[in-house]
Amino acid sequence: xxxxxxxxxxxxxxxxxxxxxxxxxxxxxxxxxxSPKTRDLxxxxxxxxxxxxxxxxxxxxxxxxxxxxxVLPRHISHFFDPLRDGIxxxxxxAVGVNLALEFIEYPRLGSGDLEAFRKAIQEHYDGIIxxxxxxxxxxxxxxxxxxxxxxxxxxxSDAPNTGRIGAVSVHASVxxxxxxxxxxxxxxxxxxxxxxxxxxxxxxxxxxxxxxAAALAMIAPHLTLRPALESHERPREAYRQAFExxxxxxxxxxxxxxxxxxxxxxxxxxxxxxxxxxxxxxxDLFRELVPLIETGKVLATxxxxxxxQGRVALxxxxxxxxxxxxxxxxxxxxxxxxxxxxxxLFENQIGQSTGEEIEADFC
Amino acid sequence: xxxxxxxxxxxxxxxxxxxxxxxxxxxxxxxxxxSPKTRDLxxxxxxxxxxxxxxxxxxxxxxxxxxxxxVLPRHISHFFDPLRDGIxxxxxxAVGVNLALEFIEYPRLGSGDLEAFRKAIQEHYDGIIxxxxxxxxxxxxxxxxxxxxxxxxxxxSDAPNTGRIGAVSVHASVxxxxxxxxxxxxxxxxxxxxxxxxxxxxxxxxxxxxxxAAALAMIAPHLTLRPALESHERPREAYRQAFExxxxxxxxxxxxxxxxxxxxxxxxxxxxxxxxxxxxxxxDLFRELVPLIETGKVLATxxxxxxxQGRVALxxxxxxxxxxxxxxxxxxxxxxxxxxxxxxLFENQIGQSTGEEIEADFC
DNA sequence: TTGAAAGCGATACCAC
DNA sequence: GTGGTATCGCTTTCAA
Numbered sequence: 001x002x003x004x005x006x007x008x009x010x011x012x013x014x015x016x017x018x019x020x021x022x023x024x025x026x027x028x029x030x031x032x033x034x035s036p037k038t039r040d041l042x043x044x045x046x047x048x049x050x051x052x053x054x055x056x057x058x059x060x061x062x063x064x065x066x067x068x069x070x071v072l073p074r075h076i077s078h079f080f081d082p083l084r085d086g087i088x089x090x091x092x093x094a095v096g097v098n099l100a101l102e103f104i105e106y107p108r109l110g111s112g113d114l115e116a117f118r119k120a121i122q123e124h125y126d127g128i129i130x131x132x133x134x135x136x137x138x139x140x141x142x143x144x145x146x147x148x149x150x151x152x153x154x155x156x157s158d159a160p161n162t163g164r165i166g167a168v169s170v171h172a173s174v175x176x177x178x179x180x181x182x183x184x185x186x187x188x189x190x191x192x193x194x195x196x197x198x199x200x201x202x203x204x205x206x207x208x209x210x211x212x213a214a215a216l217a218m219i220a221p222h223l224t225l226r227p228a229l230e231s232h233e234r235p236r237e238a239y240r241q242a243f244e245x246x247x248x249x250x251x252x253x254x255x256x257x258x259x260x261x262x263x264x265x266x267x268x269x270x271x272x273x274x275x276x277x278x279x280x281x282x283x284d285l286f287r288e289l290v291p292l293i294e295t296g297k298v299l300a301t302x303x304x305x306x307x308x309q310g311r312v313a314l315x316x317x318x319x320x321x322x323x324x325x326x327x328x329x330x331x332x333x334x335x336x337x338x339x340x341x342x343x344x345l346f347e348n349q350i351g352q353s354t355g356e357e358i359e360a361d362f363c
Numbered sequence: 364x365x366x367x368x369x370x371x372x373x374x375x376x377x378x379x380x381x382x383x384x385x386x387x388x389x390x391x392x393x394x395x396x397x398s399p400k401t402r403d404l405x406x407x408x409x410x411x412x413x414x415x416x417x418x419x420x421x422x423x424x425x426x427x428x429x430x431x432x433x434v435l436p437r438h439i440s441h442f443f444d445p446l447r448d449g450i451x452x453x454x455x456x457a458v459g460v461n462l463a464l465e466f467i468e469y470p471r472l473g474s475g476d477l478e479a480f481r482k483a484i485q486e487h488y489d490g491i492i493x494x495x496x497x498x499x500x501x502x503x504x505x506x507x508x509x510x511x512x513x514x515x516x517x518x519x520s521d522a523p524n525t526g527r528i529g530a531v532s533v534h535a536s537v538x539x540x541x542x543x544x545x546x547x548x549x550x551x552x553x554x555x556x557x558x559x560x561x562x563x564x565x566x567x568x569x570x571x572x573x574x575x576a577a578a579l580a581m582i583a584p585h586l587t588l589r590p591a592l593e594s595h596e597r598p599r600e601a602y603r604q605a606f607e608x609x610x611x612x613x614x615x616x617x618x619x620x621x622x623x624x625x626x627x628x629x630x631x632x633x634x635x636x637x638x639x640x641x642x643x644x645x646x647d648l649f650r651e652l653v654p655l656i657e658t659g660k661v662l663a664t665x666x667x668x669x670x671x672q673g674r675v676a677l678x679x680x681x682x683x684x685x686x687x688x689x690x691x692x693x694x695x696x697x698x699x700x701x702x703x704x705x706x707x708l709f710e711n712q713i714g715q716s717t718g719e720e721i722e723a724d725f726c
Numbered sequence: 727t728t729g730a731a732a733g734c735g736a737t738a739c740c741a742c
Numbered sequence: 743g744t745g746g747t748a749t750c751g752c753t754t755t756c757a758a
Contacts, residue, residue, distance in 0.1 A: 382728075382729085383728065383729040383730070384729085384730085384731095385728070385729060385730080385731095386727085386728055386729075389727095389728090396727060396728080397727070397728085398727060398728090401727085401728090420734090422734095423733095423734050423735065423736090424733080424734050425734085426734060426735090
């Protein structure tokens with residue numbers, strides 16, 4: 001082996017400079033009670049010796065305890081369950097903190113979400129991980145919480161200008177653009193295409209639409225976009241809209257469903273005998289979608305990597321809270337494009353994991 | 364806040380049972396010198412109290428030091444540099460270990476690789492991360508090292524039956540299958556397709572070929588596969604082969620380049636005026652490829668996520684070495700499919716990072 | 727088989 | 743401003 005560099009600690013620095021441990025510590029942490037002269041001297045020798053604090057010892061002494069609330073909807077579970085798992089996994093691996101996680105659930109976005117969020121704020125957690133739905137409604141609450149010193153971390157979407165310390169989501173406009181790309185690769189003749197979305201008041205949904213439309217204009221001039229269909233995440237509404245639009249004269253040959261609420265749309269297609277004839281790009285992955293992808297009835301789906309979102313959200317929150325250094329504030333993940341051919345790598349992420357050898361996103 | 368559960372430590376258990384710290388420790392770690400009776404008692408109460416060892420204290424006391432060698436080629440740097448970065452990033456975040464990393468480089472696979480590996484083995488590192496090239500040649504060496512107690516972790520490819528403790532790579536046969544899928548989506552009429560590969564003696568390259576061929580047979584009966592072209596990673600050879608095959612009578616309309624050595628092939632296409640007329644799926648992402656993807660001259664590229672490979676490789680190696688529990692042994696990542704539309708999310712991963720807001724794979 | 731005590735490295739408090 | 747010292751929770755050695 002090479003590099004038998006002796007590892008240096010505060011003690012070594014103190015000894016070398018013939019000063020006390022306390023002084024060294026104060027100097028290193030820029031605390032009051034040191035003369036600028038000795039402070040600089042300590043800093044310089046620390047640098048020179050290549051001093052790195054022993055994180056284990058630091059953690060032990062500081063004995064930090066943090067409370068973090070995770071405020072997310074129960075529905076849609078195939079997205080939020082793995083997201084919560086990502087958070088739990090990260091928490092389990094966290095060394096040197098006494099981390100108390102509080103999972104707070106509400107039925108679904110737009111129903112009980114604000115109340116849950118407001119309640120969480122009042123509990124004065126050190127940090128809160130949440131999904132900002134209707135941004136306008138979240139803004140005042142979030143801003144106040146941030147001012148109160150609560151570290152807010154957004155997942156799934158973002159709430160800019162609220163003082164939140166970070167956000168983790170899939171890159172929304174790129175998601176839309178990929179969908180456009182795929183449809184344009186698979187529809188060679190002039191056609192109409194349609195987009196089914198959820199809540200345009202949620203920032204990310206609007207972004208997906210914009211990305212989709214922009215990419216169509218750029219790279220697929222032969223495809224015409226119909227007005228967006230907003231289902232407000234209500235299955236019946238989505239079904240009705242799909243049924244209707246597919247019976248118009250110039251019915252679309254391509255569809256992008258930008259929300260996980262895709263089954264009603266697919267059901268309508270099925271009933272109209274259009275499944276397989278129309279190119280469909282969906283969002284997320286769940287059990288009912290699997291056979292449709294396998295058989296090619298759904299061309300592709302854009303996987304939003306909920307596990308990774310959860311993992312990164314907590315990781316960055318902890319970096320902020322513990323190492324009080326700002327992490328990468330806005331993380332916008334690349335969605336995974338799932339076709340029938342790579343579907344197998346993601347199947348273990350739905351429902352109970354099978355303990356298989358293959359791990360897809362490592363997430 | 365809820366859950367003010369007091370955190371229990373060994374001391375609490377000792378106190379509750381009126382025994383000493385030493386005994387509790389011995390019992391918890393199944394060490395000799397405890398009567399079975401007290402051992403069980405301790406274990407039971409620990410369970411009951413929900414005892415979790417304080418990892419920081421444990422790490423501090425144990426004061427473990429590990430040496431890990433990373434034996435990888437310099438070439439191709441756009442793959443191996445980020446891989447090394449992933450390793451460094453993980454190392455920087457490791458708490459409670461004095462980790463000594465030794466990066467050992469050799470020119471390229473097949474030239475100095477075995478020598479470097481052999482030398483590393485003789486140094487008796489605690490662990491070695493390496494890329495097994497020609498499996499047959501690596502096998503005897505690796506098997507011996509494993510028997511000597513060195514923890515071997517493969518990246519980029521695998522070397523089964525060597526006693527290696529794990530492997531991290533992209534799922535090779537799925538990579539091939541995705542390429543086939545993309546070509547079949549973009550070539551609607553009967554055509555020939557060709558595959559350019561590197562070294563078929565490297566396990567993963569053979570797997571890509573198999574996956575490609577199998578998927579073509581399954582989902583693209585209208586596409587015929589020509590005999591594979593093996594460049595042995597030599598640019599001139601790849602160029603020559605490409606030039607030749609593109610001038611045959613029934614020249615292929617689709618190409619899958621399963622190695623990062625794609626530029627010579629693309630150069631040949633360019634010179635023949637075929638760039639843009641032929642559907643090309645490449646591998647990996649590097650600077651010269653960017654404009655070709657942007658303009659649609661290359662349909663897509665399969666990103667092998669080197670950063671993540673490095674991160675996961677060291678993570679799992681450390682789990683094995685420190686927590687002496689077996690991690691997920693074989694990790695086969697899903698490659699990212701990069702089109703012109705999501706290219707922007709990956710550009711910050713080539714060359715110097717720009718400190719932008721967008722982080723693609725989080726890797 | 728069990729108990730007592732030292733010590734890992736960094737921090738914080740109290741005395742000077 | 744600075745020095746000395748107890749302390750965090752766990753492991754380990756030495757005595758009993």
